[in-house]
Amino acid sequence: MDRNWRSSVAPGFVVCALILFASRASAQNQRDAIAQTPPMGWNSWNKFGCNVSEDLIKSVADAIATNGMKEAGYQYVVIDDCWQVSRDENEFIVADQQRFPSGIKALADYVHSEGLKLGLYSDAGTKTCDDRPGSQGHEYQDALQYARWGVDYLKYDWCNTGTRNAEEAYTTMSDALLVTGRPIVFSMCEWGTAKPWQWAKGIGNLWRTTGDIGDKWEGVFKSPEGNCCLNGMVDILDLQAGLDAFAGPGHWNDPDMLEVGNGGMTIPEYRAHFSFWALLAAPLIAGNDVRSMTPEIKEILTNVEVIAVNQDELGREGRRIRKDGDLEVWARPLSDGSRAVILFNRGKSEQEVTARWEEIAYPNHLAARVRDLWAHKDVGSFTGEYSAKVAPHSVAMVKITP
16 A cells, blocks of 8 residues: 555544544433433333333323322333334334323323323334334334434333344444434343443443342242243342442443332332442332332332432442441442441341441541431431441441531
């Protein structure tokens, strides 16, 4: 190759590379701006599976708008799989007219009238996990349709994808959503198999780090439909440990939706579940029937002090700082210089658990106030450490402030 020719075109390649880099950086900024704190909302799957309908979504939106959840920060009402049935003559996605007779646009308008936002589900494969039409090969067309309908959130699954590359698939849909000009939160449900935390920043607002959660304390088990495999809450928690460096404002690790209130765990276990999802800066996506909650479940899902930890503007995910058998300490720095701390007892009997100042980056001589976030009361001033007796399968969650 002629040396002069190479020197003349090299600047062009540099300019193109810079333009591409700037374009991707701009897209990343646009994507991150949508979810500066972890999204909060509700999803139909954990409780209702494929039994979704217009009436269900309207009644859930009504409940969230009036039962204290909206005031606590819940925004998104997300319809999971089975809302779609086919494509029309122009290959646009079609909703089930039997279940959604008014159409998705009218339903979005209804949800918006409640001061909430609507989410939908699709899949990066040819079909969804329940064999409805997927988005592969139709990404830009589907994104345009969602934007026309007024959709605010897309959960994008990973069934029936064959040998497709995950980064390519999710980048394609991310770009398609950005092109519409509508701010749509992009929830990547790839189950963590391709380690999306290593590459998904700027592509998605949240990415699943694990397989599906089930409504049990621990273990791997089949769903009621016989599908394998669901993971217990503490199994999901263990899979999340060590990923804190990859999360931040606009891009969050997602250990799957909440099971709080679905009946498979005790109240202390659900309290632990919610506490950890808050500390982990995880999306708080309720998955129960919010229309008929017990007072105890409502109290968990609307605990504003625990939610404030989740929504803290610093956006630092909590991490495990000590494990002594069944006893653990987890902590998260907050924007006001305080620390949110969980004292965790996995065992079967009450145990005392201690958080030491040196483990949460405080000097041992420092005096700090401790507030119990579940009892909603200050418990005193302590120097060097704080201890509490923790019931089995439970947590104490505190805020420690110098």
